[in-house]
Amino acid sequence: MTRIALVVSDVDGTLLTKDKTLTEAATQAARRIHAAGIGFTITSSRPTIGMRFLIEPLAIMLPIGPFNGSAIVDPQMNPIEQHLIPVAAAERSIEMLERYGVDIWLFTLDTWFTRNAAGEYVPHEVRAIRTEPTVVKDFAPYVARACKIVGASSDFELLRRCETDMRAALGEQATAVRSQNYYLDITPPGRDKGTFVATMAQRLGISVDAVATIGDMANDIAMFAASGLSIAMGNAHDEVKARAKLVTATNEDEGFAKAIDMILERSAAG
Structure with missing residues (x-):
């Protein structure tokens, strides 16, 4: 198994609880990823302005992918790539x-x-x-x-x-x-969370097989297909779970933190 070098997570329904809270367990899980020398970033349907508050607590240093990955911005919210709807x-x-x-x-x-x-x-x-x-x-x-x-x-x-x-x-x-x-x-056409994963892998000089993704909705399936390890949240629809390699707990039961533990365990085993 290829060692995981990057984790890409969805936000709503994955990283956050139903009431849009970032739990302490989720914050600490992201920090465990950093401590293991694994890159971490987020992609979401959210607009750029709706992702800013997550940068500091998650210590994100890599570009992030708002608008379902059709834009890429740095942690200071400066645009790196921007695509528009015709x-x-x-x-x-x-x-x-x-x-x-x-x-x-x-x-x-x-x-x-x-x-x-x-x-x-x-x-x-x-x-x-x-x-x-x-x-x-x-x-x-x-x-x-x-x-x-x-x-x-x-x-x-x-x-x-x-x-x-x-x-x-x-x-x-x-x-x-x-x-x-x-x-x-x-x-925008031709851009989704899967293309964001591919772009991030290219930027980091790693194979997409070395990327792990975590999500819960249909718009996350594209990044599941583009990554070596995919984990669906327990609150995901069955069709989303069927497209992932693993399933974690729900976002109300620290599913993100548990998914990170799965990744670290498999990475250590690899």
């Missing part, structure tokens, strides 16, 4: 989300835009990313700078159907995948 695809995405009647958000590299400050999931997102949205009447002035467009709804089945239709409508123009049951993310 304007036509962004406009088409907004039209389809409007047709489905779900709340719509648009993220640029540093700003969250919404047309509805009273949206059902706005308070949830504020708590998660620790940033208030900018309320606008029209998204048109910002579509050329869109890093991510989100459809938010508590009607999970509606959003599932919207995801299917969005993929069919966009084809290879953009990526559409749910990062949570209640969020449908549209991000």
Whole structure:
């Protein structure tokens, strides 16, 4: 077995608990990885601004991958790579989300835009990313700078159907995948958490077989496929667990910390 040289973790549902807390056990687990001489970083559907608060407690020194890995920024939040949704695809995405009647958000590299400050999931997102949205009447002035467009709804089945239709409508123009049951993310084409893993491995001069990944949602499957060791959280859907090599406990039962222990044990054995 190839010795693990890098761990890449998802954030929500993986590194954080349901109430968006970073536990002491998770913090100490990340520090054990550093102490073992293994690199550690994070990738998430979150915008850049929503990942800043994790850098210091996790002692992250490597680039991180916001927007499902379609952007790469350094630990000071300076852009290294930035990819945007093509304007036509962004406009088409907004039209389809409007047709489905779900709340719509648009993220640029540093700003969250919404047309509805009273949206059902706005308070949830504020708590998660620790940033208030900018309320606008029209998204048109910002579509050329869109890093991510989100459809938010508590009607999970509606959003599932919207995801299917969005993929069919966009084809290879953009990526559409749910990062949570209640969020449908549209991000730049040809970029995902898997390409982030590959890019990080190249930057570090290691094989992707030496990368371990931890996640819980469908958008994590791409990085599972791109890594030598993949671990699904206990709270993941069965289809996600089936695509991982190992399964840990839930994010409410220190599943991240336990996954790190699995990685360290296998790395030591290798």
